[in-house]
Amino acid sequence: MASIYRDAKSGCWYINYITLDGKRVRRSLGTRDRRLAELKLKEIELELAKGRLGFTSDIELRAFLEKFLEWSRTTKAKQTYATDRKVAENLTEYFGETIRLSRITTAKAEGFKLFLVNHKEYSKTTANIRLRHAKAMFSKAVEWNHLAENPFFKVKPFKTEEKLRYLTPEELKRFFSVIDREDHRAYFLLVFYTGMRLGEVTALEWKDIDLENDIIVVRNKGTFHTKNYKERVVPIHPDLKPYLEKLKADSDTENVRVVKYSRSGLGKLFSIYSKRSGVHCSPHKLRHTFATLLASKGVSLKAIQEILGHSRVTTTEIYAKMATDYLKESVKSLSINL
Secondary structure: OOEEEEOOOOOOEEEEEEOOOOOEEEEEOOOOOHHHHHHHHHHHHHHHHOOOOOOOOOOEHHHHHHHHHHHHHHHOOHHHHHHHHHHHHHHHHHHOOOOEHHHOOHHHHHHHHHHHHHOOOOOHHHHHHHHHHHHHHHHHHHHOOOOOOOOOOOOOOOOOOOOOOOOOHHHHHHHHHOOOOHHHHHHHHHHHHHOOOHHHHHOOEHHHEEOOOOEEEEOOEOOEOOOOOOOEEEEOOOOOHHHHHHHHHHOOOOOOEOOOOOHHHHHHHHHHHHHHHOOOOOHHHHHHHHHHHHHHOOOOHHHHHHHHOOOOHHHHOHHHHHHHHHHHHHHHOOOOOO
């Protein structure tokens, strides 16, 4: 791997690396700006990885993971990066940090798949998530010319029973019936009627809400960005609007955020009301319930995809299957004693 250092006399930044034949190369990057030097370092590392400066593209797993995690940290959502870090730990534990990428075969990748459930004792669902991230990592290794092909490409995920994680009409009523604080009710309705992710809701600012035109703009800002970096517009449901108007009226002029809780704080509120109602509810369950309801009402998958901010319509297609079951539960909830 290449590294940079600053020359004490000139104040310029230099790069340091060793060629394939063992020759050490040190040369000036022509700048005194550390940030610019770090950018040039990344560019040169990519060139080195492609073998254009005499480097072999094959590197140790440790070096690759360091490079990948830095890329993941600066380009992916915080939660996705956190999962990448966990997968990197799994890969290092199983393969060892000094193994070269070229020695990781499809057979060894299959062994890693079994390691996740047999040794780490992950559920098949969790193991599949880790496998998906590992596959994406090694696809990036191919893109960066460290590998000719992805050893995880032919590794199939575990077969799992699809779990429909939404609230039935009866459960939805029970959960909301125990919410006694008006601001808390407003927060939960905001999650439910928009289908927004927890991080998106807690990052929401009043400038993102247009009560005149009944829209919410889910946008990237500061240290927050959406899961796929795409901004989108979500319509404000008529039942949600009065709650937002009341929240805004009660809000301090200095308070720019709509929800007065952090991501973890709002998550704890869900836990509190779940215990109180006897209905396990989470932000993601409300998101699933919202999407399933839309599908059961005949809303197109394309429209649901746009509202939820899915990058692929295939992710949204699951709600079409869930809608049938939801409609059955809806009919059951209408039973009365005659």
